[in-house]
Amino acid sequence: MKKNKKDAESPGIQVTSPPKSTATTMEGRENELIALAYDAAEERIRNGTASSQEIVHFLRLGSEKERMAQEEMRADIDLKRAKVKAIDDSEHLEKVYNDAIEAFKRYRGDDEE
Numbered sequence: 001m002k003k004n005k006k007d008a009e010s011p012g013i014q015v016t017s018p019p020k021s022t023a024t025t026m027e028g029r030e031n032e033l034i035a036l037a038y039d040a041a042e043e044r045i046r047n048g049t050a051s052s053q054e055i056v057h058f059l060r061l062g063s064e065k066e067r068m069a070q071e072e073m074r075a076d077i078d079l080k081r082a083k084v085k086a087i088d089d090s091e092h093l094e095k096v097y098n099d100a101i102e103a104f105k106r107y108r109g110d111d112e113e
Helices: 026-047 052-061 064-108
Strands: none
Touching: 026 052
């Protein structure tokens, strides 16, 4: 069956190939692919060919409930980082105290056991 010119130019199909990846890490490559997926979804939304799932996905992203959930996750991450820092700081402080106690013992002339 012969394809007409209109089929080859249907929305959502790119005739040109995207540029090669410039990422040097897996994380960078993943970010590039995510950006391409967002670009493709945006194009489908703009030209009216997006699926209902795509539209609902972006509607949910923009909801107040989703924003609050994202804010809560960021706060949880900040709290966990603060806890790790507090543990690291307390370990460092314990070492400083022990070093000071040993210095005082040497200064007093206490025999080491």
